[in-house]
Amino acid sequence: MGSWKTKLRANDLPENCKLEASCRKCGHVRYLSQSYLVAERGAGHLYIDQIENRSRCQVLGCGGGMRLAMMHGGQTSGFVGGMA
Numbered sequence: 127m128g129s130w131k132t133k134l135r136a137n138d139l140p141e142n143c144k145l146e147a148s149c150r151k152c153g154h155v156r157y158l159s160q161s162y163l164v165a166e167r168g169a170g171h172l173y174i175d176q177i178e179n180r181s182r183c184q185v186l187g188c189g190g191g192m193r194l195a196m197m198h199g200g201q202t203s204g205f206v207g208g209m210a
């Protein structure tokens with residue numbers, strides 16, 4: 127369950143990849159692009175589960191933990207596809 131999160135770092139994700147972060151508490155959803163994680167969060171060296179553990183819901187007064195999921199964009203194998 128979620129083992130890819132402990133094997134992949136943000137740097138390992140394709141640049142056009144997006145992760146869906148959903149709040150475990152209030153259900154708020156936001157999308158984190160790979161470039162956002164690497165460039166703005168400086169999280170390229172972090173494994174996805176570490177990023178997940180650090181993510182907090184930004185809804186005022188919530189601050190719940192986030193759950194990250196890969197956005198597949200219609201592709202199942204994911205990592206090399208969609209570069210065209």
Ligand SMILES: [Zn+2]
Nearest residue numbers: 149152183188
């Ligand atoms: Zn929340």
